[in-house]
Amino acid sequence: MTTETLAESASEEVAPEKEKMVLIAASGDLDKAWPVMILATTGAAYGMDVTVFFTFWGLHILRKPGIGITGEDWRQKMLSAFSQGPRLSKLHFGGMGPKMMKDLGDDKGVASVQELLELAQGMGVKLWPCQMTMDLMGLDPDHLIDGLDKPAGAGSAISLMKDASISLFI
């Protein structure tokens, strides 16, 4: 090992631990998913160690495109059938609202949720799907986009938030 690499590894050892930011994404609504991903990427741009924990409808942000009805149970199937596509929490208008907001985003140069997800992954943001809600909703890891962290639970989320300087439930 050269002196230089030794110096590098020594400086790595004394480097202060990164500040942590934890976001709980509990909604699949476009007007919630968007700020989740905006804050996650900006946290990473601030040099923070960012984890987003996706639970309940928030898991739908991570669904691969084209994933239709999921689950074995008729109730799971119904839930997934009626939750296709992003919604707006207000002014949904049977899908017109989200379409209009996405088109506006394109016109105004706002990065889409999908683009921000990819950026977040590139910036080292950890994306955790919630195991319990995956089971509840009949979602398999195959239904979700690649590059996610292992599914985890509330204990892992609390363990992270306990030491995080920013924790938000969105």
Next chain:
Amino acid sequence: MADLIVDARNLQCPMPVLKISQGITQIESGQTLELVATDRGSLSDIPSWTRDLGHTIKEQFEQDGEFHFVVQKG
């Protein structure tokens, strides 16, 4: 003249901050980059990011509706 130009024109929040955070990794301490943005939120966001991350704004001006920030890496 800055050591690196970062073009964030026609990109909205949070892209200018993401762009400058990527740009700053490409220069050495003491070198400068110039971020050009059209997002009006940058006027608040870029100075905050720069201060919080320990860098310095050497120059800031508006030209033809574009906001320029010359940032020296700390």
